[in-house]
Amino acid sequence: MPHTFQNLIETRVTTGHFDATRSIDDSAIRTMLRLATQAPSAFNLQNWHFIAVCTAEAKEQLCTLSFGQPQVKEAAVTFIVCGQLDGYRHLHETLQPSVEAALIPATLQERWSAMVNDLHRDNPQLQRDEAFRSASLAAMILMLAAQDQGFASGALSGFDATGVTETFGLGDHLVPVMLVTVGHPSGQPRPGKARKPIDAVLEYR
């Protein structure tokens, strides 16, 4: 039965255990990434980058850097979802396909490129905030895309960011925002956890 959007959201839960014997092929990974990168981003910066950790050796390293959380190596793939800090420098070329497809005018490409450069160039806090916003929006779609394909998933921020940066060679311009595990679930899915009532989190002004 096809998922409805509501059903997809309501059945997604964080999965702690995966069937470690089953892999996910490249085409499924690409489909999830194609959907995840439909996420919006400020100026269409697309200031994200994904490392699909699939080999046993790399998973072992990442598991150790995640304080031994076993799902990181049991999952068929654990994505290191990164934010790109210097996306502002590349906005002109990032927008070029939209200009060529006549989706935006070249004048907007020029205006946004200048504007983002002015805003971000000397503002590392904004570079980081925007990197986290963009990567987080993409990560959420990634988990829903995984769910839609019949996989289970989980987000993790429990990892050593410095260690991940060093071990996976992220360099100065990528920041690891979160890990997203994706794989075949093992065992029965558990029910979703309770959420705060809407009245506790919503206010009107």
Ligand SMILES: Cc1cc2nc3c(=O)[nH]c(=O)nc-3n(C[C@H](O)[C@H](O)[C@H](O)COP(=O)(O)O)c2cc1C
């Ligand atoms: C940013 C973020 C970081 C998280 N980090 C971890 C983690 O390090 N380890 C873990 O087991 N779960 C982690 N979780 C999962 C949360 O505990 C889980 O999303 C929350 O309890 C709600 O449960 P649900 O996702 O099943 O609805 C994380 C979730 C998010 C969104």
